Amino acid sequence: MTGTTLSESLVLNQDQPRGARPTRQRILSRRVVWQILLYVLLIILALIYIYPFLVQVATSFKTEAEAAADPISLIPQTITFAAYERLFGRSDYPVWFANSAIVTICVTLGRVFFVSLAGYALARLHFRGRGIVFAAVIAVMAVPGVVLLIPKFLVINQLGMYDSYAGMIIPLLVDAAGVFIMKNFFESIPVSVEEQARIDGAGTFRIFWSVVLPMARPALITIVILSFQGSWNELTHFIVSTQSPELTTLTKGVASLAANQLGQGQQYPIKLAAAAIMTIPVAVMFFIFQRHIMNTSEGAVKG
Numbered sequence: 001m002t003g004t005t006l007s008e009s010l011v012l013n014q015d016q017p018r019g020a021r022p023t024r025q026r027i028l029s030r031r032v033v034w035q036i037l038l039y040v041l042l043i044i045l046a047l048i049y050i051y052p053f054l055v056q057v058a059t060s061f062k063t064e065a066e067a068a069a070d071p072i073s074l075i076p077q078t079i080t081f082a083a084y085e086r087l088f089g090r091s092d093y094p095v096w097f098a099n100s101a102i103v104t105i106c107v108t109l110g111r112v113f114f115v116s117l118a119g120y121a122l123a124r125l126h127f128r129g130r131g132i133v134f135a136a137v138i139a140v141m142a143v144p145g146v147v148l149l150i151p152k153f154l155v156i157n158q159l160g161m162y163d164s165y166a167g168m169i170i171p172l173l174v175d176a177a178g179v180f181i182m183k184n185f186f187e188s189i190p191v192s193v194e195e196q197a198r199i200d201g202a203g204t205f206r207i208f209w210s211v212v213l214p215m216a217r218p219a220l221i222t223i224v225i226l227s228f229q230g231s232w233n234e235l236t237h238f239i240v241s242t243q244s245p246e247l248t249t250l251t252k253g254v255a256s257l258a259a260n261q262l263g264q265g266q267q268y269p270i271k272l273a274a275a276a277i278m279t280i281p282v283a284v285m286f287f288i289f290q291r292h293i294m295n296t297s298e299g300a301v302k303g
């Protein structure tokens with residue numbers, strides 16, 4: 001019976017057309033070709049995005065003449081640190097960096113705390129007008145920041161915070177997008193966890209601080225990244241809130257370099273050196289927390 005089966009299978013295989021058997025191989029080969037083309041396309045796009053940054057770093061180590069003659073080459077003919085020596089030795093760049101660090105750290109810590117409180121209140125606390133407040137938060141997200149520059153200046157000036165750290169930090173402590181993110185994440189956490197803590201005698205703030213907030217770690221890390229990047233790269237707010245050179249941040253300082261306020265000529269090396277250093281803290285922050293950003297649903301699932 002086994003011999004009959006084998007003979008029948010041989011006959012059937014002989015009766016099949018010759019082009020029918022390699023069909024699966026053709027499909028696999030086509031998939032491989034498409035994957036190769038996809039990877040090639042992704043590599044090309046990655047190079048397009050990375051190349052300007054590489055040019056920036058390379059030009060910062062060039063001389064003035066070489067940067068003007070060949071601005072897009074990646075290998076300097078003469079490597080020099082003159083641009084960095086001038087930035088840190090003969091300019092206010094250290095002061096700009098210190099101001100940006102102070103403002104960014106304060107804004108990041110304060111924003112994480114306040115948007116978490118606001119998000120928890122909108123997600124869990126029942127009070128009159130909660131829907132109106134949330135609608136106002138959504139409406140603020142739709143308003144362009146440029147529209148608020150003049151009202152922001154008037155309020156800061158009226159409160160006596162103009163040209164001070166308070167005027168630079170306090171208006172940035174709350175962000176509508178952060179409140180929206182935290183509210184949605186808190187709503188994904190089971191209410192039963194809070195009810196159990198409430199039965200044990202915990203108050204509202206204790207439940208928020210000790211039970212719910214640790215479970216919202218992925219959302220908190222996302223807020224930290226967005227707050228750090230947003231406050232570090234902020235420019236328009238600092239333009240309308242300060243005027244003293246002692247309170248100049250990196251964004252204002254680099255903008256002044258772009259306007260050739262340190263001297264004549266193009267000064268490509270010093271401009272790009274300042275921009276390259278400015279990107280380091282944001283890049284370090286992203287690489288440290290990128291694994292947690294990918295697992296944005298971690299806290300809710302564990303809850």
